[in-house]
Amino acid sequence: MKSIAGKVFFTAISVLYPVLVFCGMEFWGLSPRRLSILLLALAFYQFLNFTRNRGAGELGRANSIKAAVLVVLILVCGVVSFFADNILFLKFYPVLVNLSLLAFFGFTLWKKPSFVFRMANLGDKTIKTSPSRNYVERYCDRVTFAWCIFFVANACVSATTVFVGSDRLWSLYNGLFSYILIGVFFAVEFLIRKIMQSKLQSYVPVCDLELNSRPEGAVVSFDGESVKTWSDFTSDVSKVRSFLESRDNCPWILHCEDSYFFVVALLAMLQSGRKALVTANRQDAFIKEIKKPEYGFITDEPFGTAADGASLIQDILEGETSDTANLKFGKFDKSKAEMVMYTSGTTGEPKAVFKLFLQFENELFELVKVFGNDWVDHKVYSTVNHHHIYGLLFSVLLPIATGLPFRRRRIDFPQELAGLVNEKAVIASSPAYLKRLAADSDKPFDFKCAPIIYSSGGPLPKEVAERACELTGYWTMEIYGSTETGGIAYRQSKNGPVWTPFEVCKMSLGENDCLNVKSSYILEPDGFTTGDLVDIYDDGRFLLKGRSDSIVKIEEKRISLPEVENRLKQTGLVQDVRVVPMVGKRQYLAAAIVLNAEGREKFAGSTKLQMNNFFHDYLVKFIENTVSPKKWRYLEELPQNTEGKIRMRDVQALFGLAESPNFRILKFRRETGVLTAKLIFPATSDYYDGHFPEFKLLPAVVQVDMVLKLARNFLDVPKELSKIHRTKFANPIFPDTPVNVKISYDEEAGKVSFNYTDELGEKTLSNGSFTMNVGGLNG
Structure with a gap:
C-alpha cells in the first residue's frame, strides 16, 4: 500500500511540476535553490524505479537506458540549479521528459513491434493470433510515429518557453496546454481508431458465430435488388435446424445451386450435429450410388428419380415457424462437426473425402491472414461451384466468416463483369472462365476499382492471366490445392511459375518424387502425398512439373480416368478401354475401346457416329458432359508393349x-x-x-x-x-x-x-x- 501511495504521490508531483515551480516562485517565495530539491527528489524517485524495474529483452534494456539517461539529466539540472541558484535549469524538466519519450517510442519503431502495438496486445490478447494482425500492426506503427512527431513538436515548444516568455507562460504551457494537447491528440487518435476498426476485417470463425456476431441489418447475401440480412440468415438457419432436429440423426446429402440456400442448410446441419454430404455431381445414377435409404437430402432444385423424397429448402423455410425470441442459432464444436466432399477416386468409384470442420476453420484462418485485408469493403462474386472445396471456401465460408456480402448466383458469362464496374468486387474464378473472358472480350472493362480475382482448378496460362489483367486491371492470384489437402500455395504468374506455400504448409518430396504436404488442415500426421511432381527450392517455394497419377483436370473439373473407364465397362459391351487426356485448342478426354462379343453384335451395321452417341449418352448419366470423351476409337485390342503393359502415351499417339x-x-x-x-x-x-x-x-x-x-x-x-x-x-x-x-x-x-x-x-x-x-x- 505504501508503495502504491508513493507512486501516486510522485506521479502527481511529476504531472504538477510546472505548476509547483511557478507557485513556489510567485506565491510561496521559494528560491531556485529550494525548488531544485523538488527536481532532485524526482531524480531520486526515477533512480529507484530504474534499479527496481530493470527489464529483460531489447524493450526492457531500451527502457532501462532511457530511465538511466533521464535520471542523469534530471540530476544534472537539479545540481546545477542548486549551486547556481538559477531557475533556468529547473525549467528543462518537461523538455527532458518529451525527449526521453521520443527516444523510447522511436526505438520501438526501429526494433519492432512498436510500443503502441505492444500496448494494443495487452488490451486484446487475440491480436497476435488474429488474421488481421498485419493490418493492426501497420496501423499501430503509424500511431507510434505520430506520437514521435508530437514529442518532437512538444519538446521544441517547451524548450522555447524556457528561453522566451515569462515564467507564467512556461508554467501555463507545460502545466496545462501541453496536457490539453496530449488529450486532444489521444481523442483524435481514438476516433480515427474507431473508424479504422469499423473498416477492419471483422473475422469470426464460422463455428463461433452467434446471434449477435453481426448487426441485424448487415447484408449477408444479395441478388439484384433482393438482399438477405443477418436477421434473415439466423432465422433461416434456425428454421432448417429445427427441421433437421425433428428428424432422425442421420447424414444429409446437400446440393443447392443457390449459394445462400446452400450455406443456410450447411450451417443448420453442422449446428444440429448432422453429417453433411456435399456433392457437386447431381447425375441421377451418381446420387443413387451414394444415397442410402436412411439418408436425408436437401436441395433447392428437384432433379431425377434419385431426388425423390428430397426436401426442398424453400418448402422448409416456408413451413417452419421462427420464434425470434428463441432462435436455434449458435456455436458448434468444430472438432466434432463432420462433412464429406465427393471427388473422383482412382478406383473409378466416387471418392468420399472425409473432413472435420476444424480443417476448414484452420484453412479459413490462414486465407484471411494472407488475403483478408484486401477484401475490406468488398462484395464477393463467384464463377465457380460452391460444392467444390475452392468454391466452398472462397465464395461461401470466407464471406460468412468475414461479414462480407456475397452474390447468390454464379457469374456464368464474361459479359456479366460489365455490371460490376461500379463495385468493389472479389471474384472467385477459374482458368476456364478466364480463358473465355480473354477470348470473348474486345476492350477493357471500366472498373472504378480493380476487382480482386482468384483462380483455382488448374494452372492459369500466363498469357491468359496477362490478358485478364489488361481487361480488369488485376493480375489474377492463383490458388493451388486439392480436396484432400485444401489450399497449398499461391502465385501471380507475372512473378514467374513458382508457387509460394501458405505459412502453415510444409513441403517435402514424397513417394515417386511427388509433393508431400503437411499442414494444420490435413489430419494425417504424415501429411498427404499428391500426384504432382515438383521441384522444391531452398526457400520452400516449388515448381509443378506435372501429374503422375490418373487424376486429371478437364476444363478445371477433376476427373478420374479409371472412373470413366469403369463406367464404359458397365455397359456390358466393352472388353477393354483406355481413356486418356488430350490437349488441342482445349483440354479433352479421348477413349479407345475394344468391344466384346455382345458389343460387336449390338453395333453390327451401325455407323461410328451411332456408336459414339451410345457411349456418350450412357456416360452423361454419371459424369458431366464437359468431362465426357470427345474423341473415340474402336480397336481389336489396345496397344501393349513387350511386357504387356498399356501405356498412356501410346493411346494418346493413336489420337494424334x-x-x-x-x-x-x-x-x-x-x-x-x-x-x-x-x-x-x-x-x-x-x-x-x-x-x-x-x-x-x-x-x-x-x-x-x-x-x-x-x-x-x-x-x-x-x-x-x-x-x-x-x-x-x-x-x-x-x-x-x-x-x-x-x-x-x-x-x-x-x-x-x-x-x-x-x-x-x-x-x-x-x-x-x-x-x-x-x-x-x-x-
Whole structure:
C-alpha cells in the first residue's frame, strides 16, 4: 500500500511540476535553490524505479537506458540549479521528459513491434493470433510515429518557453496546454481508431458465430435488388435446424445451386450435429450410388428419380415457424462437426473425402491472414461451384466468416463483369472462365476499382492471366490445392511459375518424387502425398512439373480416368478401354475401346457416329458432359508393349493421328524405333477412286503415303522425305481386307523401312525403304 501511495504521490508531483515551480516562485517565495530539491527528489524517485524495474529483452534494456539517461539529466539540472541558484535549469524538466519519450517510442519503431502495438496486445490478447494482425500492426506503427512527431513538436515548444516568455507562460504551457494537447491528440487518435476498426476485417470463425456476431441489418447475401440480412440468415438457419432436429440423426446429402440456400442448410446441419454430404455431381445414377435409404437430402432444385423424397429448402423455410425470441442459432464444436466432399477416386468409384470442420476453420484462418485485408469493403462474386472445396471456401465460408456480402448466383458469362464496374468486387474464378473472358472480350472493362480475382482448378496460362489483367486491371492470384489437402500455395504468374506455400504448409518430396504436404488442415500426421511432381527450392517455394497419377483436370473439373473407364465397362459391351487426356485448342478426354462379343453384335451395321452417341449418352448419366470423351476409337485390342503393359502415351499417339474414313487402325504396338499395326481400307475409301475402277486395288503411292503418316505420328520421324531407295509391290491389297504393316526407323541413318503382309503375316504384299531429311544432312 505504501508503495502504491508513493507512486501516486510522485506521479502527481511529476504531472504538477510546472505548476509547483511557478507557485513556489510567485506565491510561496521559494528560491531556485529550494525548488531544485523538488527536481532532485524526482531524480531520486526515477533512480529507484530504474534499479527496481530493470527489464529483460531489447524493450526492457531500451527502457532501462532511457530511465538511466533521464535520471542523469534530471540530476544534472537539479545540481546545477542548486549551486547556481538559477531557475533556468529547473525549467528543462518537461523538455527532458518529451525527449526521453521520443527516444523510447522511436526505438520501438526501429526494433519492432512498436510500443503502441505492444500496448494494443495487452488490451486484446487475440491480436497476435488474429488474421488481421498485419493490418493492426501497420496501423499501430503509424500511431507510434505520430506520437514521435508530437514529442518532437512538444519538446521544441517547451524548450522555447524556457528561453522566451515569462515564467507564467512556461508554467501555463507545460502545466496545462501541453496536457490539453496530449488529450486532444489521444481523442483524435481514438476516433480515427474507431473508424479504422469499423473498416477492419471483422473475422469470426464460422463455428463461433452467434446471434449477435453481426448487426441485424448487415447484408449477408444479395441478388439484384433482393438482399438477405443477418436477421434473415439466423432465422433461416434456425428454421432448417429445427427441421433437421425433428428428424432422425442421420447424414444429409446437400446440393443447392443457390449459394445462400446452400450455406443456410450447411450451417443448420453442422449446428444440429448432422453429417453433411456435399456433392457437386447431381447425375441421377451418381446420387443413387451414394444415397442410402436412411439418408436425408436437401436441395433447392428437384432433379431425377434419385431426388425423390428430397426436401426442398424453400418448402422448409416456408413451413417452419421462427420464434425470434428463441432462435436455434449458435456455436458448434468444430472438432466434432463432420462433412464429406465427393471427388473422383482412382478406383473409378466416387471418392468420399472425409473432413472435420476444424480443417476448414484452420484453412479459413490462414486465407484471411494472407488475403483478408484486401477484401475490406468488398462484395464477393463467384464463377465457380460452391460444392467444390475452392468454391466452398472462397465464395461461401470466407464471406460468412468475414461479414462480407456475397452474390447468390454464379457469374456464368464474361459479359456479366460489365455490371460490376461500379463495385468493389472479389471474384472467385477459374482458368476456364478466364480463358473465355480473354477470348470473348474486345476492350477493357471500366472498373472504378480493380476487382480482386482468384483462380483455382488448374494452372492459369500466363498469357491468359496477362490478358485478364489488361481487361480488369488485376493480375489474377492463383490458388493451388486439392480436396484432400485444401489450399497449398499461391502465385501471380507475372512473378514467374513458382508457387509460394501458405505459412502453415510444409513441403517435402514424397513417394515417386511427388509433393508431400503437411499442414494444420490435413489430419494425417504424415501429411498427404499428391500426384504432382515438383521441384522444391531452398526457400520452400516449388515448381509443378506435372501429374503422375490418373487424376486429371478437364476444363478445371477433376476427373478420374479409371472412373470413366469403369463406367464404359458397365455397359456390358466393352472388353477393354483406355481413356486418356488430350490437349488441342482445349483440354479433352479421348477413349479407345475394344468391344466384346455382345458389343460387336449390338453395333453390327451401325455407323461410328451411332456408336459414339451410345457411349456418350450412357456416360452423361454419371459424369458431366464437359468431362465426357470427345474423341473415340474402336480397336481389336489396345496397344501393349513387350511386357504387356498399356501405356498412356501410346493411346494418346493413336489420337494424334487425324481420323479418316479412308482407313482404320485395328490394333498397333509401338516400341523404340518400331511400329507394327493392323489396318483396314474400306471399299468406300477415296484411295480407290480413279485407280483400277473395275478391280479395286490399293495404289502403291497410297501405301507409301500411309507408311509416312504412321511413321511421322508414332515414331516421330522428320516430316520431309529425302529419297526413296526401293519399293516392291508383290501382291495386291484389297478393300475391307485387314493387312499388317511393320515400320522400322533408324534414327542415326534417317532410314525408314516398311513391310506390308497379309492378316496372318504369311504373305508379303509390299516392302521398301526411304530416307528422311534429318536436319538437312541427307539428300
